[in-house]
Amino acid sequence: MAASSTVPPASLLRQAYLRQSTAFCPGCGHGIFMNAFLRAAAALPLDFDRTVFVSGIGCGAWVPSPHFLADTLHVTHGRAMAFAAGVQRARPDLNIVVISGDGDLATIGGNHLIHAARRQTPIKVFCLNNWLFGMTGGQVSATTPREARTATTPAGNPDPPFDLVRLVLGAGAPFAARWPVSLPRQLARGIEHALREPGFAFVEVLSICPTHFGRINEPLFPAGEAPQSIPWRMLEWLRRQCIEREKAAALSPEERAGKILIGEWRGEECWP
Ligand code: SF4
16 A cells, blocks of 8 residues: 555545445444545555455444445345455455444454454454444444443443453454544544554444434433533543543553543553
8 A cells, every 4th residue: 555645625535435425323423434434545545446345234334335435245244254254365465344333343243353353364344333233223232331221221231341452452463453533533543554554453443323322321421511412422521531542551540440542552562
């Protein structure tokens, strides 16, 4: 992939890379990710004619298919990594990029994810973590925070969530990163870094689902003095909670409590 170049404005990005406008709910974080991904793709540039996008089922899976002007495989629920591994074996000359959600990649398809990390299959994986199954109605997933309410845990989730970065690093991934949609510039840079990796690369994208997660967990996202929409409050919450791992290293355990570490990790590094 060539060196970074100037990224064209959003209208040209749409013309160059998208088939249609999005059908995401108003305020959904996935649109921010899509914009950041296209900016990273344009900066590299990522040749869409030599890239296969693979996704499973869910709102995150809609990012490449039907939107991207590229070859896309939109497969059965939880099986994006398995199909992507097959494409990679058959056509190692192509860029293989998986974009799907936490329900698809880490819950139903968690087994495929950890084994792709273990094998270091050269696939770039972007997991849009919105803390539940969004498209199917807001059910609990493997990343739903403890105590959070979902359609299937109306009294609060009793179980601890996966830390996806730790999960894939523990399985053997050589590169993993976590960025929130509340920091779109850092997110675009992080996507670009992952796409430049020669081998397996995993990015957890902290996204927001105002429709299912935000509405049912509204008290978790306190409003400011002026009236603010739920998506705005969720983005503000993410912005407050996320801290870059280098800055977190200077904090005391009390100051770090409850914070979400963001940044990039190499497989050989000890966690955190
Ligand atoms: S259900 Fe949630 S994740 Fe899906 S498009 Fe709507 S806001 Fe986004």
